[in-house]
Amino acid sequence: MRERVGVYVCHCGGNISDYVDVKKVVEAVKDLPNVAVARDFIFMCSDAGQDLIKEDIKNLNLDGVVVASCSPHLHEKTFRDAAALAGLNPYLVEHVCIREHCSWVHSDDPEAATQKAIWIVKSAIAKVSLADELQPIRLEMKPEAIVVGGGIAGMRCAIDLAKAGIKVHLIEKKPFLGGRAAQIFKLYPSGKTGSDLVKELVDELKRYPNIHVYTNAEIVEASGALGDFKVKIVVKPRYVKEGVSKEEIRRAVECCPVEVLDEFNYGLTNRKAIYVRESSYPEEAVIDMDHCIKCNECGIADFEQKEETYELRGSMIILATGAKPYEPKEGEFSYGIYDHVITLPVFDRLLAVCDGKLEYEGKEIKDIAFIYCVGSRTEEHEYCSRYCCVATLNAALGALEKFGKLRVYHIYRDIRAYGKYETYYEKVGEEGMLFIKYDPEDPPVVERKGDKLIVKVRDLLTGGEELEVPVDLVVLSVGMVVEEAEIFNMLRVPFSRDGFLQEVHPKLKPVETAIGGVLIAGTCQFPKDTVETTASASAAVGRAETYLVKGYAELEPFIAEVDPEKCDGCSVCVEECPAGAIRIENGKAVINEALCKGCGACGALCPTEAINLKGYKYEQFRAMIDILKEA
Amino acid sequence: MKSGDEIIMTHKILIFAADMAYRALDQAGLLHAHYSPNTVIFRIPCATLIRPDLIVYALKNGFDAVFVASSGPDCPFLGEKCVSIVSKRIEKAYELLDKEGIERERLVVSGVCSTCVETLVNTLERIENFLQSRG
Ligand SMILES: Cc1cc2nc3c(=O)[nH]c(=O)nc-3n(C[C@H](O)[C@H](O)[C@H](O)COP(=O)(O)OP(=O)(O)OC[C@H]3O[C@@H](n4cnc5c(N)ncnc54)[C@H](O)[C@@H]3O)c2cc1C
Numbered sequence: 096m097r098e099r100v101g102v103y104v105c106h107c108g109g110n111i112s113d114y115v116d117v118k119k120v121v122e123a124v125k126d127l128p129n130v131a132v133a134r135d136f137i138f139m140c141s142d143a144g145q146d147l148i149k150e151d152i153k154n155l156n157l158d159g160v161v162v163a164s165c166s167p168h169l170h171e172k173t174f175r176d177a178a179a180l181a182g183l184n185p186y187l188v189e190h191v192c193i194r195e196h197c198s199w200v201h202s203d204d205p206e207a208a209t210q211k212a213i214w215i216v217k218s219a220i221a222k223v224s225l226a227d228e229l230q231p232i233r234l235e236m237k238p239e240a241i242v243v244g245g246g247i248a249g250m251r252c253a254i255d256l257a258k259a260g261i262k263v264h265l266i267e268k269k270p271f272l273g274g275r276a277a278q279i280f281k282l283y284p285s286g287k288t289g290s291d292l293v294k295e296l297v298d299e300l301k302r303y304p305n306i307h308v309y310t311n312a313e314i315v316e317a318s319g320a321l322g323d324f325k326v327k328i329v330v331k332p333r334y335v336k337e338g339v340s341k342e343e344i345r346r347a348v349e350c351c352p353v354e355v356l357d358e359f360n361y362g363l364t365n366r367k368a369i370y371v372r373e374s375s376y377p378e379e380a381v382i383d384m385d386h387c388i389k390c391n392e393c394g395i396a397d398f399e400q401k402e403e404t405y406e407l408r409g410s411m412i413i414l415a416t417g418a419k420p421y422e423p424k425e426g427e428f429s430y431g432i433y434d435h436v437i438t439l440p441v442f443d444r445l446l447a448v449c450d451g452k453l454e455y456e457g458k459e460i461k462d463i464a465f466i467y468c469v470g471s472r473t474e475e476h477e478y479c480s481r482y483c484c485v486a487t488l489n490a491a492l493g494a495l496e497k498f499g500k501l502r503v504y505h506i507y508r509d510i511r512a513y514g515k516y517e518t519y520y521e522k523v524g525e526e527g528m529l530f531i532k533y534d535p536e537d538p539p540v541v542e543r544k545g546d547k548l549i550v551k552v553r554d555l556l557t558g559g560e561e562l563e564v565p566v567d568l569v570v571l572s573v574g575m576v577v578e579e580a581e582i583f584n585m586l587r588v589p590f591s592r593d594g595f596l597q598e599v600h601p602k603l604k605p606v607e608t609a610i611g612g613v614l615i616a617g618t619c620q621f622p623k624d625t626v627e628t629t630a631s632a633s634a635a636v637g638r639a640e641t642y643l644v645k646g647y648a649e650l651e652p653f654i655a656e657v658d659p660e661k662c663d664g665c666s667v668c669v670e671e672c673p674a675g676a677i678r679i680e681n682g683k684a685v686i687n688e689a690l691c692k693g694c695g696a697c698g699a700l701c702p703t704e705a706i707n708l709k710g711y712k713y714e715q716f717r718a719m720i721d722i723l724k725e726a
Numbered sequence: 727m728k729s730g731d732e733i734i735m736t737h738k739i740l741i742f743a744a745d746m747a748y749r750a751l752d753q754a755g756l757l758h759a760h761y762s763p764n765t766v767i768f769r770i771p772c773a774t775l776i777r778p779d780l781i782v783y784a785l786k787n788g789f790d791a792v793f794v795a796s797s798g799p800d801c802p803f804l805g806e807k808c809v810s811i812v813s814k815r816i817e818k819a820y821e822l823l824d825k826e827g828i829e830r831e832r833l834v835v836s837g838v839c840s841t842c843v844e845t846l847v848n849t850l851e852r853i854e855n856f857l858q859s860r861g
Contacts, residue, residue, distance in 0.1 A: 192755075196751050196752070201763040204763055207764070215766060591806070600840065609802050653771065673803070673807060694803035696775060696803075696811060698777065699778070699815055711775060713777060713780060716768065717783060724788040725788075
């Protein structure tokens, strides 16, 4: 029990004192049994205000402090630091808000605002009276990080981390780096091909020996916490001898007698059972054992290679596992019914692989209808996928540029060519392509008539006129959905309503997840284009560096604690803990401090109240209620 | 509301404000929104912390209503999962209230995101109306 509490009520230069009678607040609490001093001051956060607290701590030997001023989000740290300088444990400072939560919202009723301020201050006194001295948790941080996903985001992260001298393990599940961006025919805004962008990153990545790349790798275990994560991966063999030259690889691919549909081009072209990806990494071949007939015509196969297991460690993990295009349902805009209804990613590859004339499934394409917002802004996926409007406009322009005359219809709900991408929208109009606006309540219908597809649509731009648009190809502008990964569950990262990985706060902690030390970059967080993906990757690295370069992290001490006297080992808390941070040992609950997130869920159903969250003990809450009973 | 020097408030509402809801209360201040002053705010990290018996304790010891303002699906600790766990807590609290003969209307729960000022204001108005109807 704290016996000598100092109470400080701030005027905030009138922001508080114009409505809350601060003198009355001081009067109301100064004679409480454990209050040693109560004062009001014009600006508590000023140097003079802080000095007042520091002097009192020293001269009056305070063992607790209550500051009532603005929101603790603004100055809690200020007052904690001030107390620490004066020799008081910083967690014996209770900062409460009587500005945002009181004077500003009850300016119409100063009497009531004053009474509410008294309640708030009294409850804080009760709380601090039972507060314990706490120590921030200090964690050593080795300069080593794990990046999961080798797309644009993951590669950018690896490079930026390596530049800061941090050792990086970059894990990619596919045989080559690059992710989805590698497949894009022509990227907005740069106009480069996707593979050019990937090549630039690969060239940069190769310069850093402290980046360790694991492709064809599957994560089988992930555990640990900030400062000490462990990730176990199994790397599948490439079945190709090591150290073979580029020329040998070229010849091997040529000799291979097995041809299969190339998934990179969505089956528009074939590849061999042994193959490489131009401008990607590693610059090695891989054998697709699902199709290889083990003839060894290629001459460089090594069928003896075995899976290898690695245990990687990192102080932090950046998840950059990306997103995948929405796969339309069978029959959605006749997808899966007519061959000539395809998705935007497939169209992108079609643009890349066609030469001379645009052809699909043996038919020359002269007119195209793009249908927008497929799989976005629907009941199933409520969000806007944001990249698709501009990517579709851009793909249409790319098609026109490569193949000349085409009739193009953009059948849309709303065009969201935000920011500088408005120019793409304008350009499409200038090129004479037509816009038709559909009503999501009455979406377009795709049918076949002869060798044409007919898009039936009511055009809102012409007052709901029924149109029948005959085309050779319908391209569905599909949104993005998250790419699921086992590691999400292994690390217990929370998801947003939309199924993507969720940041702690969009403005305050935009690249951090609720799991300490696990950051997110790129489209695993929400749909982004490459520009936004790159920005978020650099942001995540910036955040990681604040720990990894300094060499340690200091965490708030608000984690669960068990009173072994009271604990009967019933394990209700183990079930309640969403972080897997509690285990039963010798009949008592034990907290893994590195894993505890500090939510407090463990304590709520404990039959003996043996488990409490530090800084938020249940006896403190009861004392806060008690002190207001008569007030 | 007032008599001489003593300020007399007719009733008291306890708001358990989880991380995001606490930010919404900050935001309400910045916007100079108005809501009932018969409110006391207890800051908590996450609403899953609340013991059902603590709610009963508050209602038996001077509070006329309890508003559990959780972070909803934006919870920085649990994300979407927070919602179902909090409902579990509240269900349990309702059972306890029934046993004690305390009206269920005195306990209100709502997910409040960091900018959900309207949710805050409307919920408090509802509680205030209920309490006034009880005199
Ligand atoms: C059709 C289409 C056109 C587009 N056009 C443009 C454009 O013109 N301009 C533009 O700026 N953007 C465009 N985009 C968006 C662009 O593709 C994305 O912004 C970019 O690919 C996102 O990169 P990423 O690294 O976040 O994710 P991804 O590219 O999805 O990469 C994620 C990587 O992580 C790997 N991975 C996933 N799970 C695991 C796991 N469990 N373990 C290990 N590795 C894993 C994946 O294999 C992949 O390599 C387009 C997207 C599409 C679909």
